[in-house]
Amino acid sequence: MPCSKQLVYIFCMIQAFSFLLYATIKLIVIEPIKIDQIDHTAKLISQLEIKPTNFAGWKKRHYITNYFNKDRKVKIYITRGDWYTNQDYRELEFNPDGTLANCEIPCIWKAREINRLTFRELKSADALFCVNQPGLPKKKARKGQKFIQYTLEPKTHCPECYDKSHMFDIHATYDENSEVPTSYIRMDSKKWKLVPPFKLTKLSQGEPFVSFIASHWTKYRSEFIQSIMNYIPIASFGEVFTNTGWESHPECLRLDDFFDVKNCVISKYPFYLAIENCQENDYSTEKLWDTFNLGVVPIIWGAPNTRSYLPHPKSAIFIEDFENTKALVNYLKYLVSNETAYLEYHQWRNMTSSDGFKKKSYMSMYNLECNVCREVARLRVVEEHNEYNFMMNDFETDDS
Ligand SMILES: *[C@@H]1O[C@H](CO)[C@@H](O)[C@H](O)[C@H]1NC(C)=O
Numbered sequence: 001m002p003c004s005k006q007l008v009y010i011f012c013m014i015q016a017f018s019f020l021l022y023a024t025i026k027l028i029v030i031e032p033i034k035i036d037q038i039d040h041t042a043k044l045i046s047q048l049e050i051k052p053t054n055f056a057g058w059k060k061r062h063y064i065t066n067y068f069n070k071d072r073k074v075k076i077y078i079t080r081g082d083w084y085t086n087q088d089y090r091e092l093e094f095n096p097d098g099t100l101a102n103c104e105i106p107c108i109w110k111a112r113e114i115n116r117l118t119f120r121e122l123k124s125a126d127a128l129f130c131v132n133q134p135g136l137p138k139k140k141a142r143k144g145q146k147f148i149q150y151t152l153e154p155k156t157h158c159p160e161c162y163d164k165s166h167m168f169d170i171h172a173t174y175d176e177n178s179e180v181p182t183s184y185i186r187m188d189s190k191k192w193k194l195v196p197p198f199k200l201t202k203l204s205q206g207e208p209f210v211s212f213i214a215s216h217w218t219k220y221r222s223e224f225i226q227s228i229m230n231y232i233p234i235a236s237f238g239e240v241f242t243n244t245g246w247e248s249h250p251e252c253l254r255l256d257d258f259f260d261v262k263n264c265v266i267s268k269y270p271f272y273l274a275i276e277n278c279q280e281n282d283y284s285t286e287k288l289w290d291t292f293n294l295g296v297v298p299i300i301w302g303a304p305n306t307r308s309y310l311p312h313p314k315s316a317i318f319i320e321d322f323e324n325t326k327a328l329v330n331y332l333k334y335l336v337s338n339e340t341a342y343l344e345y346h347q348w349r350n351m352t353s354s355d356g357f358k359k360k361s362y363m364s365m366y367n368l369e370c371n372v373c374r375e376v377a378r379l380r381v382v383e384e385h386n387e388y389n390f391m392m393n394d395f396e397t398d399d400s
């Protein structure tokens with residue numbers, strides 16, 4: 001039947017056309033993707049080797065690391081804990097399989113005395129983590145193992161905390177130049193936006209409106225506090241210029257933890273003197289960061305680059321912006337007398353934070369463990385990739 005012949009013809013045409021289409025797609029689209037993929041992998045890995053400079057850069061680095069790490073575990077032992085194992089370690093959360101909760105890299109994170117580690121454990125560790133000074137074996141138990149040093153002490157006050165042994169591959173310090181920059185932010189800083197500003201109506205006439213707590217005397221602290229006390233009273237609770245007892249705030253004294261008592265007291269005044277013990281880039285301690293969680297405005301003396309990582313330019317007052325102490329005091333008096341002007345220092349809570357601040361919040365004590373695991377995983381990805389390339393080049397140049 002002519003009709004069936006026609007059908008066969010059409011059927012053949014469709015088949016021929018489909019084959020042509022498939023061949024075209026394979027040739028033009030699929031084959032190049034394979035080459036592209038290799039290119040793409042090399043490109044992504046090379047991106048992993050460039051240190052990020054902003055918040056998005058760090059997120060991207062961690063995303064790429066996780067992509068190549070797949071689900072491989074990272075195992076880290078804390079060999080020397082000092083203060084770290086005594087307080088912070090307890091707050092970590094773990095998944096049922098023993099890996100850190102809230103970290104996309106499956107990471108085993110364990111505190112063990114170095115001399116209690118069995119040889120097998122030592123050999124299985126991807127990294128050993130030390131707080132402050134070294135407490136490490138003389139050499140690595142296996143190739144690729146990393147030694148990590150964590151310290152938040154400033155260089156001028158604790159030179160011995162800094163690695164001169166060159167045993168460490170990774171440094172986690174407050175300094176942006178370290179491999180894992182770690183700010184003193186110890187909580188989810190997004191919560192700070194919800195903290196209500198200090199209520200100026202709570203102040204009564206003649207009461208101090210600036211608080212200060214420090215345990216170590218420094219030249220600057222003693223000169224500045226003396227100078228400002230010529231104009232206004234300062235409520236000082238710490239060892240330096242003590243003039244107010246903790247019991248003046250009984251509801252604070254009732255709290256169990258010393259840090260809670262301290263922060264409760266700070267929250268009773270509209271301003272807090274955040275005077276660090278030295279001026280080193282990136283060195284801003286809880287003296288600065290805690291004020292944001294307490295609804296208080298910090299008055300800063302500290303890291304020369306502090307402005308680059310405040311949540312907003314108008315979230316703090318800098319002593320250096322005033323010609324002298326008297327000018328600063330006049331401005332503070334003006335702010336406590338004008339609530340609208342004082343509240344301008346809290347408006348950042350309703351705004352998008354600066355990139356510098358987002359970076360400090362992300363690369364922080366709060367995220368330390370996961371950030372360290374990410375770094376160990378990243379180095380493993382990069383090193384294994386480079387080793388593979390090296391091997392491939394070897395094959396290609398091998399003409400025997
Ligand atoms: C109070 O502060 C607001 C906001 O800065 C300002 O516009 C206003 O003029 C100030 N009032 C007085 C009396 O100084």
Ligand SMILES: *[C@@H]1O[C@H](CO)[C@@H](O)[C@H](O)[C@H]1NC(C)=O
Nearest residue numbers: 196197343346347348349350
């Ligand atoms: C943030 O915005 C809300 C709503 O407009 C306002 O009630 C609140 O006072 C603002 N907070 C600050 C700290 O400016």
